[in-house]
Amino acid sequence: xxxxxxxxxxxxxxxxxxxxxxxxxxxxxxxxxxxxxxxxxxxxxxxxxxxxxxxxxxxxxxxxxxxxxxxxxxxxxxxxxxxxxxxxxxxxxxxxxxxxxxxxxxxxxxxxxxxxxxxxxxxxxxxxxxxxxxxxxxxxxxxxxxxxxxxxxxxxxxxxxxxxxxxxxxxxxxxxxxxxxxxxxxxxxxxxxxxxxxxxxxxxxxxxxxxxxxxxxxxxxxxxxxxxxxxxxxxxxxxxxxxxxxxxxxxxxxxxxxxxxxxxxxxxxxxxxxxxxxxxxxxxxxxxxxxxxxxxxxxxxxxxxxxxxxxxxxxxxxxxxxxxxxxxxxxxxxxxxxxxxxxxxxxxxxxxxxxxxxxxxxxxxxxxxxxxxxxxxxxxxxxxxxxxxxxxxxxxxxxxxxxxxxxxxxxxxxxxxxxxxxxxxxxxxxxxxxxxxxxxxxxxxxxxxxxxxxxxxxxxxxxxxxxxxxxxxxxxxxxxxxxxxxxxxxxxxxxxxxxxxxxxxxxxxxxxxxxxxxxxxxxxxxxxxxxxxxxxxxxxxxxxxxxxxxxxxxxxxxxxxxxxxxxxxxxxxxxxxxxxxxxxxxxxxxxxxxxxxxxxxxxxxxxxxxxxxxxxx
Numbered sequence: 137x138x139x140x141x142x143x144x145x146x147x148x149x150x151x152x153x154x155x156x157x158x159x160x161x162x163x164x165x166x167x168x169x170x171x172x173x174x175x176x177x178x179x180x181x182x183x184x185x186x187x188x189x190x191x192x193x194x195x196x197x198x199x200x201x202x203x204x205x206x207x208x209x210x211x212x213x214x215x216x217x218x219x220x221x222x223x224x225x226x227x228x229x230x231x232x233x234x235x236x237x238x239x240x241x242x243x244x245x246x247x248x249x250x251x252x253x254x255x256x257x258x259x260x261x262x263x264x265x266x267x268x269x270x271x272x273x274x275x276x277x278x279x280x281x282x283x284x285x286x287x288x289x290x291x292x293x294x295x296x297x298x299x300x301x302x303x304x305x306x307x308x309x310x311x312x313x314x315x316x317x318x319x320x321x322x323x324x325x326x327x328x329x330x331x332x333x334x335x336x337x338x339x340x341x342x343x344x345x346x347x348x349x350x351x352x353x354x355x356x357x358x359x360x361x362x363x364x365x366x367x368x369x370x371x372x373x374x375x376x377x378x379x380x381x382x383x384x385x386x387x388x389x390x391x392x393x394x395x396x397x398x399x400x401x402x403x404x405x406x407x408x409x410x411x412x413x414x415x416x417x418x419x420x421x422x423x424x425x426x427x428x429x430x431x432x433x434x435x436x437x438x439x440x441x442x443x444x445x446x447x448x449x450x451x452x453x454x455x456x457x458x459x460x461x462x463x464x465x466x467x468x469x470x471x472x473x474x475x476x477x478x479x480x481x482x483x484x485x486x487x488x489x490x491x492x493x494x495x496x497x498x499x500x501x502x503x504x505x506x507x508x509x510x511x512x513x514x515x516x517x518x519x520x521x522x523x524x525x526x527x528x529x530x531x532x533x534x535x536x537x538x539x540x541x542x543x544x545x546x547x548x549x550x551x552x553x554x555x556x557x558x559x560x561x562x563x564x565x566x567x568x569x570x571x572x573x574x575x576x577x578x579x580x581x582x583x584x585x586x587x588x589x590x591x592x593x594x595x596x597x598x599x600x601x602x603x604x605x606x607x608x609x610x611x612x613x614x615x616x617x618x619x620x621x622x623x624x625x626x627x628x629x630x631x632x633x634x635x636x637x638x639x640x641x642x643x644x645x646x647x648x649x650x651x652x653x654x655x656x657x658x659x660x661x662x663x664x665x666x667x668x669x670x671x672x673x674x675x676x677x678x679x680x681x682x683x684x685x686x687x688x689x690x691x692x693x694x695x696x697x698x699x700x701x702x703x704x705x706x707x708x709x710x711x712x713x714x715x716x717x718x719x720x721x722x723x724x725x726x727x728x729x730x731x732x733x734x735x736x737x738x739x740x741x742x743x744x745x746x747x748x749x750x751x752x753x
Contacts, residue, residue: 138697138709138718138753139739142181143518144173145503145748147462147482152282152339152383153195153239155446155458159202159221164448164456164479166464167193169745170724172207174224177466177479180518187724188217188226192745195282197241199249199264206249208237216240216251218267228267232260238280243300244287244347248318250302252283259283259323261316271321278312278325280304284340287347289315289365301342301364303350309336311352313364328362331369335360338381344389345410346428353381353416359425361432371430376437379418385447385455387413415455417444422457422467424474438474440465460484462507481520483507487742489534490733493555501740501750502555504531504543512541512555515738515750524558526551537577544572550584550594564594574612583623585612591625591635607633607640614653624660624673626653632660634673642674647681652691654698656712661698663688668700670714680714690741692734694753699739701729707741723747 146168148154156165163176170189176182191211198205204227205219214237216230235255242249242264250261257280261271286301302314302323311328328350330337335354343349349370352360357378361370375381414425422444423437446458455467462482468475485506493500493512500521501513508530512522526543529551533544540561543551550567553560568586576583580596589608594601608627615625618634622641626632628649634642648665655661659679660671668688669681686704693699697717698710705723710716723729727743734740739751 139707139720139751140753141183141722141749142515142752143750144168144171144175144183144185145482145513145518145750146487146746147458147464147480147484148192148746149445149458149460149462149484151192151194152446153197154193155456155464156196156198156205156448157450157454157456159198161450161452164464164466165196165205166446166458167196167207168482168747169193169743170209170727171745171747172196172205172219174221175480177477180480184224186219186224186226188219188229189215189724190726191236194237195239195241199242200244200246204242204264206240206242208240208251210236212236214253218249230260230262230267232269232272233258239282239284241285243285244342248285248300248316250283250285252280252304254281259314261323270318271316271323273323275325278304279307280312281307282340283314284342286342286364290348301347303340303342303364305337305340305352309338309355311337311340311350311362313350313367326367328364328367329369330354330360330362331372339384341384341386341414343412343428344386345412349412349429351384351386351412351414353384355380357381357418359384359414359416359432361429371432373425373427373432373434375416375418375421375423375425375434377418377421379421381416382418382443382445383447384414384416385449387415387449387453388451413449413453415447415449417447417457419443422447422455424455436474438467438476440476478519480518481511481523483509483511483746483748486744486746487731487748488532489731490740490742490748491534491536492733492735492738492740493536495735495737499735499738501738502534502536502541503740503742503748504534505746506530510534510541510543510553510558512558513750518750522555522558524553533572533575535575535577537582538579540577542575542577542582544568544575544584546571548572548586550575550582552596562596562599564599567594568592574614576615576617578617581617583615583617585615585625585627587611589627589629591615591623593623603638605635605638607631607635610649613650616653616655618655618658624653624655626650626660626662630664632662632671632673642676644671644673644676644678646671651687651689652700654691654693656693656698661691661693663691663700668698668708668710668714682710682714682716684708689728689730690732692732692739694734694736696736696753699732699734699741701732701741703728705729705743722749 172186191209233253238254257276442459442461483505511520571587574585593603610628707722709718
């Protein structure tokens, strides 16, 4: 095996309940687009990838035993996947929804699971053991955003009835309670009160010790406590900063038999055994609230960089938080205080380009992404040592020119930064007339390829363009410079063009649009259409080609191998003679592996879904 996967980079923080504690307590589960990653808190290379979704993962939940994970996805061809976490494999695929599933989770006893599609407005309840559908209902008049399964409903003497409670909240911020009767296969919705004042709800959760109680976080910065079975508003807790609550989580219980402690539940008196702990997150904060019924106290409020979009809690009292800037943070209680431990920092949008800096133990990875940031990653711990905010520019290409980071942008500008401290050194406006698509740097000489076929040459010392040619008619995929000063460019107009001093010296017409090119000595290796080919441009001759099963989208090489990526997410490894060494289903299916970069020891591949994979040779 030529390649070993060392780390998957990325985190999609924009959907609630897509960040969870793994049942073993040593790892976390999160999503990057359509990919689910199980990652260790302490070992950055200890990761497991679950693939089965096509669309962006929209919701995840564990069953009560911790052995199964259920996940939902957006998109036209949307499914619910159930995963066996003991074998890290797909157990069952539920394919009843159309055009997106907004939530999927288990009942408190694990006997049923519910899924809800925000577009088809269908609620499906299925038996977990058999996966048989036991209830289906269209709720188009409610405009729900999410549905959560609760537990068995109890009567006033604490006896469990053959009925279940479910909760949902609407796009407008109202709460709806459902009563599910497995015997008749029906669910009945009941709008819940939010007290004397109408509140706009952002997130909801069931209490874990008294599942008749609902916890809701509001836009006004209040936590509401509602008895969902009796439809009774109990209390509200105003958080200190008053900022909107984005997400909320209730800490799991200790699986004790609480029915024997309070067999008759007619009042809301406080008993210590029923105390709940709640964490609520918003812009820049996480508040921790403890209590029950009508009695609650804010025990701590923590400052967090960014807007908290995901919260998870475990039985050890730890909190896992995800923020809108791509950070995953583990919060641990130490006595009466809390300590925040950074777990990872990530791009939150697809990476558009990457390159390596240094060599050996000092190798670093430089990435730019559609979230308008540039990050320099230390490959020892895969944590970014430097993050550069490129706003308002949107980066499309990156290249390292000795100690300078060159960033090409979609508005045609070229930005130059110091790799040591991230300081901006220079801006060249209009480096390309439309948008920069490729870069090549050689000391003070910079080559810029553009979206409309331009190839321009810039001198950094004078900040002037010293050469400009309309070599191509479509997007320039790659360009390079030979030892004798010949500029070689390849574009989607099918042409590879070699020019010197503004004069074309040779060209070659490929079989299809060229998506990638890499120069191996005097030979160009290209990815075009469904082929990877070797081309001798001076002689205008194709030396060899390999036809593959899907459209090829990227290519790079080192002294031993040629690496090529496809629109199906497959990574191919060839010798320099195009003998296939390895075929790896690296990225999620149908996710365009649009860019890659390598050294003698490392390879970085990135797809259109936001997933970045770092490999060692």
